[in-house]
Amino acid sequence: MATAVRTLPRAVTALGLGLAMGVAGASAATADASPSPSVTGYPEPEEPSLTAEMFQPICDGDVPYLLYRLTATGTDSSTATITWINPSGDDVVLTDQPLSGRVLWPGAVVGADGSPLDWPGWSLVDGEWVEGDEFDWVRPQVDVKFEVNPELTATAAYPPSSPSCATNPPGETPSTPGAPAPGSEPAPGAVPAAQPTSSGFLPQTGAEVGLLAAVAAGLVAVGAGITVLVRRRRTTG
Numbered sequence: 001m002a003t004a005v006r007t008l009p010r011a012v013t014a015l016g017l018g019l020a021m022g023v024a025g026a027s028a029a030t031a032d033a034s035p036s037p038s039v040t041g042y043p044e045p046e047e048p049s050l051t052a053e054m055f056q057p058i059c060d061g062d063v064p065y066l067l068y069r070l071t072a073t074g075t076d077s078s079t080a081t082i083t084w085i086n087p088s089g090d091d092v093v094l095t096d097q098p099l100s101g102r103v104l105w106p107g108a109v110v111g112a113d114g115s116p117l118d119w120p121g122w123s124l125v126d127g128e129w130v131e132g133d134e135f136d137w138v139r140p141q142v143d144v145k146f147e148v149n150p151e152l153t154a155t156a157a158y159p160p161s162s163p164s165c166a167t168n169p170p171g172e173t174p175s176t177p178g179a180p181a182p183g184s185e186p187a188p189g190a191v192p193a194a195q196p197t198s199s200g201f202l203p204q205t206g207a208e209v210g211l212l213a214a215v216a217a218g219l220v221a222v223g224a225g226i227t228v229l230v231r232r233r234r235t236t237g
Helices: 002-033 206-236
Strands: 049-060 063-073 080-085 092-097 100-104 116-118 122-125 128-131 141-147 151-157
Touching: 049 151, 063 141, 092 100
Parallel strands: none
Antiparallel strands: 049 063, 063 100, 080 092, 080 141, 122 128, 141 151
């Protein structure tokens, strides 16, 4: 009887050790199944991207410009390199440009007061403007590359003349005019800008015109009401 009593504690002890080893093994297996932490513990860096939110050829004060606005993500760069791509010669490269602004069209020359002195594709010979110069390649259209990190390339059409803004010498019309309207082929989502006039002012938007029309209609209605009231008073009298 004493032998049986001594054997029972040993069996209980062995069973307890077995259960403890089983729990420890299960914990170890669970730990091994969990994913290993990343090396740095930080999320992966954002992939750099570049978007042209605005890309619009414009005429301002009889001078051709390219208006642009870039949005760069995943990079610390705050300036851009703008390259006008010459398909058969040297490119025109502008470095350290802001991410938004406007740049003069290659071949255009302005005076200190901003007035136009020369236009791409034209030469002043013996006091007369004739077609042809070293910047013929920038019209009727030209590819423009923006580099921030990464880069994008878009096609810009030379802005045509209008009654309020000339992109050719006074009184001259090129034999091969550019596109019928300012245009571009930028990255999807680019927003065209309103065209400045030669005086530098932007035209009124549709919302502004609608507001003026509503105000005018209201004034007409008030005037009609006053006229009817006066007539009624006269008739009553």
